[in-house]
Amino acid sequence: MGDMSLMQPTAAMDPYYYMNSAYPRQPLQYHMYAPLLPHISNLHPHQKTLQSFFIPENLREQLFKRNEATIVSTPAREVGLPLEVHVYHSLCLLEDKPGSFFGHSSWVYKATSRVDGKSYALLRIEGFRLVNELAMKAVESWRQIKHCSVVSIREAFTTRAFGDSSLIFVYDYHPCAMTLFDAHFSPQAHTAMMAQRQAIGSNTMLVPETTLWSYITQITSALKVIHTAGLALRTLEPSKILMTGKNRLRLNCSSIFDVLQYDGGQNLARYQQEDLLSFGKLVVALACNSLQSYHNLPSSFEYISRFYSPELKNVVLYLLSKPLPTKNIDEVVTLIAPGLLHEVNCSQYYTDTLESELSRELENGRLVRLMSKLGFVNERPEFDDDPRWAETGDRYLIKLFRDYVFHQVNNNGVPVVDMAHVLTCLNKLDAGVDEKIMLVSRDEQSCLVVSYKEVKNCISSAFNDLSSTRK
Numbered sequence: 521m522g523d524m525s526l527m528q529p530t531a532a533m534d535p536y537y538y539m540n541s542a543y544p545r546q547p548l549q550y551h552m553y554a555p556l557l558p559h560i561s562n563l564h565p566h567q568k569t570l571q572s573f574f575i576p577e578n579l580r581e582q583l584f585k586r587n588e589a590t591i592v593s594t595p596a597r598e599v600g601l602p603l604e605v606h607v608y609h610s611l612c613l614l615e616d617k618p619g620s621f622f623g624h625s626s627w628v629y630k631a632t633s634r635v636d637g638k639s640y641a642l643l644r645i646e647g648f649r650l651v652n653e654l655a656m657k658a659v660e661s662w663r664q665i666k667h668c669s670v671v672s673i674r675e676a677f678t679t680r681a682f683g684d685s686s687l688i689f690v691y692d693y694h695p696c697a698m699t700l701f702d703a704h705f706s707p708q709a710h711t712a713m714m715a716q717r718q719a720i721g722s723n724t725m726l727v728p729e730t731t732l733w734s735y736i737t738q739i740t741s742a743l744k745v746i747h748t749a750g751l752a753l754r755t756l757e758p759s760k761i762l763m764t765g766k767n768r769l770r771l772n773c774s775s776i777f778d779v780l781q782y783d784g785g786q787n788l789a790r791y792q793q794e795d796l797l798s799f800g801k802l803v804v805a806l807a808c809n810s811l812q813s814y815h816n817l818p819s820s821f822e823y824i825s826r827f828y829s830p831e832l833k834n835v836v837l838y839l840l841s842k843p844l845p846t847k848n849i850d851e852v853v854t855l856i857a858p859g860l861l862h863e864v865n866c867s868q869y870y871t872d873t874l875e876s877e878l879s880r881e882l883e884n885g886r887l888v889r890l891m892s893k894l895g896f897v898n899e900r901p902e903f904d905d906d907p908r909w910a911e912t913g914d915r916y917l918i919k920l921f922r923d924y925v926f927h928q929v930n931n932n933g934v935p936v937v938d939m940a941h942v943l944t945c946l947n948k949l950d951a952g953v954d955e956k957i958m959l960v961s962r963d964e965q966s967c968l969v970v971s972y973k974e975v976k977n978c979i980s981s982a983f984n985d986l987s988s989t990r991k
């Protein structure tokens with residue numbers, strides 16, 4: 521356990537760590553957090569490997585990255601962003617080049633709300649002058665849409681905070697999200713796929729059929745809710761769909777077109793038909809691995825027939841068929857039935873897996889390990905004659921620290937049993953912050969003023985000494 525001392529200061533350990541300007545922000549070293557241990561195959565039934573007690577590395581890394589992405593910020597003044605836009609502050613640009621909506625440039629920022637302290641994604645339409653106030657009503661209808669595959673919209677407003685007349689749409693923020701375009705059609709995605717193709721010795725670049733069914737199921741489910749609510753998405757394209765986890769999609773940018781091209785809802789039926797067509801084009805593009813495939817449908821269908829099931833092809837044929845009043849999302853739900861059951865099963869399995877991971881972490885492995893260390897080094901009879909543990913020795917402060925954390929009493933001499941105090945102290949110790957505390961001896965005759973950092977160093981060195989004696 522020696523090297524698992526987890527003493528890298530991280531935002532995950534102390535959320536206020538980066539917010540305090542006294543502590544300069546450092547990148548998370550999640551890869552060094554708990555080194556991967558070698559695989560052991562010949563364990564006895566009663567034996568467990570150390571890693572089996574903790575969250576799997578890939579899941580841990582993913583969650584750390586998300587936490588970091590949520591916390592990270594750039595000083596607004598340095599990058600020329602406003603300090604505050606409406607109730608949102610700490611703006612941080614999420615893309616390096618602008619997108620485009622109807623000829624208007626758009627930018628996406630992460631920002632923190634002054635109202636609830638949460639992070640949101642602000643999509644800004646540059647240089648837009650709102651002519652009809654009624655257009656904003658569309659946002660109200662979209663706010664009612666609550667679906668696991670739709671990025672929820674919180675509000676929309678106009679602002680001059682950027683020095684122009686901008687329109688801002690505020691969405692839930694999904695840390696580390698990438699677009700479906702980035703995941704499947706960007707040059708990096710193609711390079712990754714080529715490498716995978718070489719690794720498995722295949723000469724086709726197929727998106728697995730199960731992945732396609734998963735995407736189709738999620739999008740159908742979202743469209744069903746949207747269309748039933750009397751709305752149309754109008755942004756069903758790879759760059760407007762977020763991937764927020766493995767195969768986990770969320771339709772983004774809802775309500776933007778409804779506001780930019782406000783028509784009072786009179787073209788709803790046409791837009792809903794267009795959603796189904798865009799859906800069909802998207803599936804063809806994904807199956808054929810090319811955004812151009814829609815322009816050569818005969819050869820695209822030949823490709824799909826060769827590599828995918830007839831059921832999948834039928835869904836695509838239906839989505840791309842001529843718009844008719846009878847063509848609707850309910851029919852798509854019926855058509856996707858074969859893939860639906862599989863998707864439900866997969867998602868149940870995934871929930872089971874996560875639940876079992878959660879139960880393992882219930883006791884919070886990090887603090888347990890820290891307390892184990894304290895337990896190992898405190899009150900060891902072998903140390904009784906060691907001058908470093910005597911009242912004048914450098915390790916005396918570990919004893920006093922233990923009393924400070926666990927053995928405090930109030931003015932009436934009643935023990936203070938305060939878990940929050942214990943957790944706060946241990947988190948600060950784990951992060952090794954510079955904050956100083958006053959440690960008082962039991963007879964109250966002497967006191968030491970030390971920082972958590974010093975206590976941490978002292979515990980590490982005592983623990984390392986102890987571990988080295990085992991060899």
Ligand SMILES: Nc1ncnc2c1ncn2[C@@H]1O[C@H](COP(=O)(O)OP(=O)(O)OP(=O)(O)O)[C@@H](O)[C@H]1O
Nearest residue numbers: 614615619620628641691692693694697698699759
């Ligand atoms: N709600 C959100 N939560 C987290 N990240 C988001 C959110 N919305 C957008 N992003 C991030 O912002 C980036 C830009 O989003 P945007 O919708 O502008 O896509 P884009 O790829 O730039 O599309 P285009 O340039 O074609 O308009 C995305 O790559 C995504 O990583």
